[in-house]
Amino acid sequence: MLERLYELREEVIIFLDSQQKAALHDKFKSDSFQIILAYLVDIFESLNAVNLKLQGKNIHIISHHDTIRTFMAKLDLWKHRIQQGNAASFRNLDSGLAHGNLDPELKILIITHLSSLKAEFTKYFPDIDDMRESWKFIRNPFQCEFADVAEEIQEEFLELKFNSTAKDEFNDLDLETFWIKYHSVYPLISHQALRVLTMFGSTYLCETAFSTLTAIKTKYRNRLDVEDDLRCALSNIKPRIQDLVSKKQCQVSH
Structure with missing residues (x-):
């Protein structure tokens, strides 16, 4: 303006x-x-x-x-x-x-x-x-020292740091995907990383959800149980329409 x-x-x-x-x-x-x-x-x-x-x-x-x-x-x-x-x-x-x-x-x-x-x-x-400093190991665990992480996860951190395969994959994956992938291998340090990465950084997602809810639940649909509809509207997962349709029987003439 x-x-x-x-x-x-x-x-x-x-x-x-x-x-x-x-x-x-x-x-x-x-x-x-x-x-x-x-x-x-x-x-x-x-x-x-x-x-x-x-x-x-x-x-x-x-x-x-x-x-x-x-x-x-x-x-x-x-x-x-x-x-x-x-x-x-x-x-x-x-x-x-x-x-x-x-x-x-x-x-x-x-x-x-x-x-x-x-x-x-x-x-x-x-x-x-x-x-x-507290998030340093999350951004790049391969450029940190063991003193940069909490004492209870230092040994697991060193195992990750000198894992050459993980280091190569770190350069190709985003942070969330990398830590999710190695959660089963290094659960302690991955858990701490994912706790930070799953935080709401801003109110943007909440505001998006409210806007979507307003569009779905209008005065003409005020009795709608909106939970399932809202989940579909907010999800990043694309539905496999062809697979869903193939499992349904088309309406046929009697």
Whole structure:
């Protein structure tokens, strides 16, 4: 929405003038407002990109963790660049600046906002750095040392680490498939890995389920026992229609 507003800023100015909204017209037309609007477009674009990366059916909590840490690191980078008077990280802001110079007051305003945004992320994810080390063996057990895992699974971890076949398969399989495959061989360490990988990384799947339920259980089907229908709608397993049909007798004439 902000991006559309920024793209149509000249038209909006004309519209406010035609509607005789003098106060809004003068405020919207001012250079300071235009620059702040350009910054808001850029920062919300970045937040929306992070939000999209946190959605999807086949994304686990470790990838979410990496996405959040990356964005928090970018906030520090953007803050450092703004302090140097460099707005290259913000496309619309950089192109909207007169002579490419940041006003000192605007610079303070942006730095304060980026600092507040970093503080909010730190508040929501206080243990973001601690999780990185505790999940190290899950991401790649072949690049860890026995000291990186709990004492009760260290021996089993070493058996896995020096299993050359497992190491080759690790490069070809995704994390979930790899740990499921070796769960029967290395149950202790695989159990810990799968406990993490099966966590809900975000509310995306819950929201998807509620949306699907709303589509299935309408006011015309309010007495429907929705459990089986919902399971089919949410499952990633594709039904084998031909096999199912072959087991049913077609309606024949008497």
